[in-house]
Amino acid sequence: MTAGIRVQDLAKAYDARPVFRGLSLDVAPGEFVALLGPSGAGKTTLLRCMTRSLDADRGQIWLAGHAMHELRNGALASARRDIGFVFQQFNLVQRRSALENALAGRLASVPLWRILSGRYERGDLRAAEHALARVGLRDRSQTRADCLSGGQQQRVAIARALVQGSKVLLADEPVASLDPRSARDVLGIMRSIAHDDGLAVLCSLHQHDLAAEYADRVVAIGDLLRPVGRPS
Numbered sequence: 613m614t615a616g617i618r619v620q621d622l623a624k625a626y627d628a629r630p631v632f633r634g635l636s637l638d639v640a641p642g643e644f645v646a647l648l649g650p651s652g653a654g655k656t657t658l659l660r661c662m663t664r665s666l667d668a669d670r671g672q673i674w675l676a677g678h679a680m681h682e683l684r685n686g687a688l689a690s691a692r693r694d695i696g697f698v699f700q701q702f703n704l705v706q707r708r709s710a711l712e713n714a715l716a717g718r719l720a721s722v723p724l725w726r727i728l729s730g731r732y733e734r735g736d737l738r739a740a741e742h743a744l745a746r747v748g749l750r751d752r753s754q755t756r757a758d759c760l761s762g763g764q765q766q767r768v769a770i771a772r773a774l775v776q777g778s779k780v781l782l783a784d785e786p787v788a789s790l791d792p793r794s795a796r797d798v799l800g801i802m803r804s805i806a807h808d809d810g811l812a813v814l815c816s817l818h819q820h821d822l823a824a825e826y827a828d829r830v831v832a833i834g835d836l837l838r839p840v841g842r843p844s
């Protein structure tokens with residue numbers, strides 16, 4: 613199955629009120645796709661269904677070769693390690709350094725005692741330093757997250773996904789709370805990790821101009837739905 617992102621015929625309703633029905637979407641490895649839609653159209657709901665933090669009512673989801681719709685418990689947790697997430701709120705540990713936050717991408721593969729004692733393997737440290745350099749933060753590795761700007765924190769979140777070795781990156785409004793310059797920096801980095809590292813990147817945005825400038829393809833959530841009347 614696809615190494616990127618494939619969603620087929622997805623449906624989700626809250627309390628019998630449908631958010632979407634018959635939604636299908638493909639993102640190839642190496643492709644950066646922007647997902648647009650007015651407020652309330654269901655972008656966050658779609659991304660949450662894709663990671664299974666919310667269960668869809670129907671449909672199939674493949675991420676990085678994993679049939680997410682079939683997985684439970686440990687198998688789901690293991691599949692999620694191949695998927696990076698970036699949110700509007702940066703979700704960093706504020707009292708920890710940029711380097712330690714990037715290293716969190718290795719949490720699943722590092723023994724607990726090493727994390728608690730702060731003694732990481734040289735290879736893990738090198739991977740985190742390399743990822744921070746990729747996002748332009750080589751000289752900020754020892755800076756605490758709460759002393760970084762919003763744009764820098766979002767770049768650390770992307771570095772964490774790189775350290776994790778993610779094959780798919782899902783981003784929910786990652787630049788919504790950033791100034792225009794930082795927003796462009798972050799989108800440029802996301803485009804580069806799609807093109808240069810081969811990740812399939814799906815990013816919800818509400819700024820049409822930025823989407824058109826940075827994404828390989830812009831999709832409106834309404835255009836992903838099966839036309840009304842077509843049999844399911």
Ligand SMILES: Nc1ncnc2c1ncn2[C@@H]1O[C@H](COP(=O)(O)OP(=O)(O)OP(=O)(O)O)[C@@H](O)[C@H]1O
Pocket residue numbers: 626627631649650651652653654655656657658
């Ligand atoms: N937990 C919930 N229970 C009931 N309805 C919900 C829930 N979460 C979202 N909704 C509704 O589902 C619809 C889609 O919401 P969602 O947050 O996915 O949209 P969105 O496109 O991400 O919006 P925004 O751009 O404002 O973040 C909205 O009408 C919202 O009110």
